Amino acid sequence: MNTEQETKARWGRSRFGGSQAMLIIVSLLAGAVLSLGAGLLFATLNFPGDFVLAALIMAAGLLPVLSVGCWALLLDRSTLRGATKNPEISVESQWYDKAAVGVFQDILLVCGLGAAVLSFIEVQASTGLILAGVVGLAMADFGVRYLLIKRAEG
Amino acid sequence: MENSLPDHRKKRGLSQQALADALGVSRQTIISLEKGRYDPSLPLAFKLSALFGCRIEDLFQPDDE
Numbered sequence: 068m069n070t071e072q073e074t075k076a077r078w079g080r081s082r083f084g085g086s087q088a089m090l091i092i093v094s095l096l097a098g099a100v101l102s103l104g105a106g107l108l109f110a111t112l113n114f115p116g117d118f119v120l121a122a123l124i125m126a127a128g129l130l131p132v133l134s135v136g137c138w139a140l141l142l143d144r145s146t147l148r149g150a151t152k153n154p155e156i157s158v159e160s161q162w163y164d165k166a167a168v169g170v171f172q173d174i175l176l177v178c179g180l181g182a183a184v185l186s187f188i189e190v191q192a193s194t195g196l197i198l199a200g201v202v203g204l205a206m207a208d209f210g211v212r213y214l215l216i217k218r219a220e221g
Numbered sequence: 222m223e224n225s226l227p228d229h230r231k232k233r234g235l236s237q238q239a240l241a242d243a244l245g246v247s248r249q250t251i252i253s254l255e256k257g258r259y260d261p262s263l264p265l266a267f268k269l270s271a272l273f274g275c276r277i278e279d280l281f282q283p284d285d286e
Binding site: 151152153154156157158159161220221 | 241244245246247249250252253254258259261262264265268
Protein backbone atom coordinates (compact mmCIF):
# COMPACT_ATOMS: atom_id res chain seq x y z
CA MET A 68 0.00 0.00 0.00
CA ASN A 69 2.77 2.44 0.92
CA THR A 70 4.69 1.71 -2.27
CA GLU A 71 1.53 2.27 -4.26
CA GLN A 72 0.91 5.55 -2.45
CA GLU A 73 4.48 6.65 -3.05
CA THR A 74 4.14 6.14 -6.82
CA LYS A 75 1.09 8.38 -6.84
CA ALA A 76 1.32 12.15 -6.95
CA ARG A 77 -1.14 14.95 -6.32
CA TRP A 78 -1.10 15.99 -10.00
CA GLY A 79 -0.13 12.56 -11.30
CA ARG A 80 2.46 11.67 -13.92
CA SER A 81 2.44 11.64 -17.70
CA ARG A 82 1.43 8.50 -19.58
CA PHE A 83 4.69 8.93 -21.46
CA GLY A 84 6.75 8.85 -18.25
CA GLY A 85 8.55 11.53 -16.30
CA SER A 86 7.92 13.29 -13.02
CA GLN A 87 4.95 15.24 -11.76
CA ALA A 88 6.82 18.51 -12.32
CA MET A 89 7.54 17.51 -15.91
CA LEU A 90 3.85 16.84 -16.54
CA ILE A 91 2.90 20.25 -15.15
CA ILE A 92 5.58 22.06 -17.16
CA VAL A 93 4.69 20.29 -20.42
CA SER A 94 0.97 20.93 -19.84
CA LEU A 95 1.59 24.64 -19.21
CA LEU A 96 3.88 24.96 -22.23
CA ALA A 97 1.48 23.13 -24.53
CA GLY A 98 -1.39 25.20 -23.16
CA ALA A 99 0.60 28.40 -23.72
CA VAL A 100 1.45 27.51 -27.33
CA LEU A 101 -2.13 26.54 -28.15
CA SER A 102 -3.67 29.56 -26.43
CA LEU A 103 -1.21 31.92 -28.10
CA GLY A 104 -2.04 30.39 -31.48
CA ALA A 105 -5.76 30.72 -30.80
CA GLY A 106 -5.25 34.30 -29.57
CA LEU A 107 -3.37 35.26 -32.73
CA LEU A 108 -6.02 33.69 -34.94
CA PHE A 109 -8.80 35.42 -32.99
CA ALA A 110 -7.10 38.83 -33.21
CA THR A 111 -6.33 38.43 -36.93
CA LEU A 112 -9.93 37.59 -37.76
CA ASN A 113 -11.70 40.03 -35.44
CA PHE A 114 -9.49 42.88 -34.20
CA PRO A 115 -6.77 43.77 -36.71
CA GLY A 116 -6.69 47.29 -35.20
CA ASP A 117 -5.95 46.20 -31.62
CA PHE A 118 -4.14 43.06 -32.67
CA VAL A 119 -1.70 42.65 -29.76
CA LEU A 120 -4.17 43.51 -26.99
CA ALA A 121 -6.90 41.27 -28.41
CA ALA A 122 -4.47 38.38 -28.91
CA LEU A 123 -3.11 38.70 -25.36
CA ILE A 124 -6.56 38.88 -23.73
CA MET A 125 -7.79 35.87 -25.68
CA ALA A 126 -4.62 33.91 -24.95
CA ALA A 127 -4.82 34.75 -21.24
CA GLY A 128 -8.42 33.57 -21.10
CA LEU A 129 -7.66 30.32 -22.88
CA LEU A 130 -4.40 29.49 -21.09
CA PRO A 131 -5.90 27.89 -17.95
CA VAL A 132 -8.51 25.94 -19.90
CA LEU A 133 -6.12 24.61 -22.53
CA SER A 134 -3.41 23.82 -19.97
CA VAL A 135 -5.84 21.77 -17.91
CA GLY A 136 -7.04 20.12 -21.14
CA CYS A 137 -3.45 19.17 -22.03
CA TRP A 138 -2.87 17.89 -18.47
CA ALA A 139 -5.97 15.69 -18.72
CA LEU A 140 -4.85 14.31 -22.09
CA LEU A 141 -1.30 13.57 -20.95
CA LEU A 142 -2.16 12.25 -17.48
CA ASP A 143 -1.75 8.61 -16.53
CA ARG A 144 -4.80 8.34 -14.29
CA SER A 145 -3.37 5.46 -12.28
CA THR A 146 -0.67 7.81 -10.93
CA LEU A 147 -3.15 10.38 -9.60
CA ARG A 148 -3.44 10.34 -5.81
CA GLY A 149 -7.00 9.82 -4.60
CA ALA A 150 -8.34 8.68 -7.98
CA THR A 151 -10.47 5.55 -7.67
CA LYS A 152 -9.51 2.55 -9.79
CA ASN A 153 -13.04 1.81 -11.01
CA PRO A 154 -14.93 5.12 -11.18
CA GLU A 155 -17.51 3.61 -13.54
CA ILE A 156 -18.94 1.42 -10.75
CA SER A 157 -18.73 4.11 -8.07
CA VAL A 158 -21.84 5.90 -6.86
CA GLU A 159 -20.54 9.21 -8.25
CA SER A 160 -20.85 7.74 -11.73
CA GLN A 161 -24.54 7.12 -11.12
CA TRP A 162 -24.99 10.68 -9.83
CA TYR A 163 -23.22 11.96 -12.94
CA ASP A 164 -25.52 9.93 -15.22
CA LYS A 165 -28.66 11.10 -13.42
CA ALA A 166 -27.56 14.75 -13.54
CA ALA A 167 -26.64 14.46 -17.23
CA VAL A 168 -30.02 12.96 -18.11
CA GLY A 169 -31.74 15.83 -16.28
CA VAL A 170 -29.61 18.41 -18.11
CA PHE A 171 -30.44 16.81 -21.45
CA GLN A 172 -34.16 17.11 -20.71
CA ASP A 173 -33.77 20.70 -19.51
CA ILE A 174 -31.81 21.68 -22.63
CA LEU A 175 -34.43 20.08 -24.87
CA LEU A 176 -37.14 22.00 -23.02
CA VAL A 177 -35.34 25.36 -22.95
CA CYS A 178 -34.13 25.19 -26.55
CA GLY A 179 -37.47 23.87 -27.79
CA LEU A 180 -39.49 26.56 -26.02
CA GLY A 181 -36.94 29.21 -26.95
CA ALA A 182 -37.08 28.23 -30.60
CA ALA A 183 -40.87 28.30 -30.50
CA VAL A 184 -40.98 31.77 -28.92
CA LEU A 185 -38.30 33.14 -31.24
CA SER A 186 -40.23 31.97 -34.27
CA PHE A 187 -42.82 34.64 -33.36
CA ILE A 188 -40.40 37.36 -32.27
CA GLU A 189 -37.40 38.36 -34.32
CA VAL A 190 -34.30 38.78 -32.17
CA GLN A 191 -30.83 39.57 -33.47
CA ALA A 192 -28.09 37.89 -31.42
CA SER A 193 -24.63 36.48 -31.94
CA THR A 194 -24.66 32.75 -32.63
CA GLY A 195 -21.49 32.39 -30.58
CA LEU A 196 -23.10 34.10 -27.59
CA ILE A 197 -26.21 31.94 -27.86
CA LEU A 198 -24.14 28.75 -27.98
CA ALA A 199 -22.01 29.95 -25.07
CA GLY A 200 -25.22 30.68 -23.16
CA VAL A 201 -26.54 27.17 -23.82
CA VAL A 202 -23.24 25.64 -22.69
CA GLY A 203 -23.17 27.86 -19.58
CA LEU A 204 -26.76 26.93 -18.77
CA ALA A 205 -25.98 23.23 -19.21
CA MET A 206 -22.93 23.45 -16.93
CA ALA A 207 -24.76 25.39 -14.21
CA ASP A 208 -27.75 23.06 -14.46
CA PHE A 209 -25.47 20.04 -14.20
CA GLY A 210 -23.68 21.45 -11.15
CA VAL A 211 -26.92 22.17 -9.31
CA ARG A 212 -28.47 18.83 -10.22
CA TYR A 213 -25.34 16.89 -9.21
CA LEU A 214 -25.19 18.63 -5.83
CA LEU A 215 -28.90 18.02 -5.19
CA ILE A 216 -28.58 14.32 -6.10
CA LYS A 217 -25.47 14.01 -3.95
CA ARG A 218 -27.26 15.59 -0.99
CA ALA A 219 -30.33 13.39 -1.43
CA GLU A 220 -28.54 10.09 -2.05
CA GLY A 221 -25.16 10.55 -0.43
CA MET B 222 -32.63 -2.93 -1.65
CA GLU B 223 -31.68 -4.30 1.74
CA ASN B 224 -28.16 -5.53 2.32
CA SER B 225 -25.96 -7.12 4.94
CA LEU B 226 -22.82 -5.38 3.75
CA PRO B 227 -21.96 -3.72 7.10
CA ASP B 228 -22.07 -7.12 8.87
CA HIS B 229 -19.84 -8.79 6.30
CA ARG B 230 -17.43 -5.86 6.33
CA LYS B 231 -17.20 -5.74 10.12
CA LYS B 232 -16.73 -9.52 10.32
CA ARG B 233 -13.66 -9.08 8.13
CA GLY B 234 -12.45 -6.18 10.24
CA LEU B 235 -12.47 -3.83 7.27
CA SER B 236 -13.07 -0.11 7.44
CA GLN B 237 -15.23 1.51 4.77
CA GLN B 238 -12.09 3.02 3.23
CA ALA B 239 -10.29 -0.34 3.20
CA LEU B 240 -13.25 -1.99 1.48
CA ALA B 241 -13.45 0.87 -1.01
CA ASP B 242 -9.73 0.51 -1.78
CA ALA B 243 -10.09 -3.25 -2.22
CA LEU B 244 -12.91 -2.74 -4.72
CA GLY B 245 -11.35 0.27 -6.44
CA VAL B 246 -14.32 2.52 -5.70
CA SER B 247 -14.84 5.66 -3.62
CA ARG B 248 -15.60 5.48 0.11
CA GLN B 249 -18.84 7.33 -0.65
CA THR B 250 -19.87 4.31 -2.73
CA ILE B 251 -19.55 2.04 0.31
CA ILE B 252 -21.43 4.53 2.49
CA SER B 253 -24.27 4.76 -0.03
CA LEU B 254 -24.38 0.99 -0.47
CA GLU B 255 -24.58 0.36 3.28
CA LYS B 256 -27.32 2.96 3.66
CA GLY B 257 -29.26 1.25 0.86
CA ARG B 258 -29.23 4.40 -1.23
CA TYR B 259 -27.23 2.90 -4.07
CA ASP B 260 -28.08 -0.33 -5.84
CA PRO B 261 -24.78 -1.71 -7.12
CA SER B 262 -24.16 -2.54 -10.75
CA LEU B 263 -23.66 -6.24 -11.55
CA PRO B 264 -19.87 -5.90 -11.84
CA LEU B 265 -19.72 -4.30 -8.39
CA ALA B 266 -22.06 -6.92 -6.90
CA PHE B 267 -19.84 -9.69 -8.33
CA LYS B 268 -16.73 -8.01 -6.94
CA LEU B 269 -18.34 -7.81 -3.49
CA SER B 270 -19.46 -11.44 -3.52
CA ALA B 271 -16.00 -12.57 -4.63
CA LEU B 272 -14.35 -10.48 -1.92
CA PHE B 273 -16.58 -11.81 0.85
CA GLY B 274 -16.70 -15.36 -0.56
CA CYS B 275 -20.48 -15.55 -0.65
CA ARG B 276 -23.35 -15.33 -3.13
CA ILE B 277 -24.78 -12.00 -4.26
CA GLU B 278 -28.12 -13.03 -2.69
CA ASP B 279 -26.37 -13.37 0.65
CA LEU B 280 -25.33 -9.72 0.44
CA PHE B 281 -28.34 -8.09 -1.18
CA GLN B 282 -32.01 -8.82 -0.68
CA PRO B 283 -34.77 -7.15 -2.71
CA ASP B 284 -37.28 -5.03 -0.80
CA ASP B 285 -40.59 -6.73 -0.05
CA GLU B 286 -43.25 -5.42 -2.41
